Amino acid sequence: MIIELKNVSFKYEKGAEPVFTDLDLKVEEGTCLAVTGDNGSGKTTLFRIINGLSFPDKGEYLYKGTVINEAYLKDNACSKRFHKEIGYLFQNPDTMLFNSSVYDEVAFGPRQMGLRDEEVEERVRDCLKLFEIEDLADKVPYHLSGGQKKWVALASVIALNPEVLVLDEPFAGLDSKKEAWLVDFLRELKAAGKTLIIATHKEEIIKDLADGTFMLG
Numbered sequence: 607m608i609i610e611l612k613n614v615s616f617k618y619e620k621g622a623e624p625v626f627t628d629l630d631l632k633v634e635e636g637t638c639l640a641v642t643g644d645n646g647s648g649k650t651t652l653f654r655i656i657n658g659l660s661f662p663d664k665g666e667y668l669y670k671g672t673v674i675n676e677a678y679l680k681d682n683a684c685s686k687r688f689h690k691e692i693g694y695l696f697q698n699p700d701t702m703l704f705n706s707s708v709y710d711e712v713a714f715g716p717r718q719m720g721l722r723d724e725e726v727e728e729r730v731r732d733c734l735k736l737f738e739i740e741d742l743a744d745k746v747p748y749h750l751s752g753g754q755k756k757w758v759a760l761a762s763v764i765a766l767n768p769e770v771l772v773l774d775e776p777f778a779g780l781d782s783k784k785e786a787w788l789v790d791f792l793r794e795l796k797a798a799g800k801t802l803i804i805a806t807h808k809e810e811i812i813k814d815l816a817d818g819t820f821m822l823g
């Protein structure tokens with residue numbers, strides 16, 4: 607299993623209602639899991655745990671058999687490796703985009719990874735071309751439309767070439783052309799062996815892609 611949650615309980619604040627109690631989840635490498643559930647059922651919270659941004663109060667989260675907890679991610683090398691392998695598209699792209707140009711936004715991850723300048727340049731150019739956003743390269747991400755922001759955020763995740771893609775409502779706000787393109791692209795990523803975890807309210811979009819559905823709530 608690439609991802610495994612065992613008996614995970616989580617609440618945001620002391621005394622608050624738990625978001626999960628004794629949650630179990632297994633994701634096999636190279637598969638696609640759809641995550642559904644009503645608003646507030648905990649999809650984003652689950653994704654925060656999978657990405658090491660929140661930690662279980664009880665139970666364990668294992669990535670490739672290693673327990674991911676605060677102590678593990680405090681180690682710089684471990685944290686870097688973990689975040690390089692898992693790409694996370696936030697539900698709200700505004701919380702992801704912080705660079706002053708689309709180019710820098712897409713370049714941010716590859717630069718963090720320590721790639722050489724020419725490699726970064728090549729990867730960013732390829733990514734902008736793939737997502738057909740070369741014309742947005744010099745634009746300020748903050749000034750883009752909602753759908754464009756989501757698209758740029760997605761491009762910046764893909765630029766990292768992660769093994770696992772955790773995508774929180776990737777289709778929300780996309781026009782039908784982008785939606786269809788993205789489904790095809792995700793199919794290619796899966797065929798290439800990537801693991802996909804996708805929260806969506808529109809399960810029918812990925813019904814041919816998903817190997818299973820995990821319903822929260």
Ligand SMILES: Nc1ncnc2c1ncn2[C@@H]1O[C@H](COP(=O)(O)OP(=O)(O)OP(=O)(O)O)[C@@H](O)[C@H]1O
Nearest residue numbers: 618619625643644645646647648649650651652697
């Ligand atoms: N930062 C936070 N602090 C306190 N409570 C939170 C926080 N984020 C989420 N919650 C609560 O946790 C629960 C799960 O929220 P979450 O965002 O995970 O749901 P979701 O399934 O992603 O919903 P949506 O479909 O609207 O995106 C909700 O009851 C929410 O109010």
Ligand SMILES: [Mg+2]
Nearest residue numbers: 649650697774
């Ligand atoms: Mg959510």
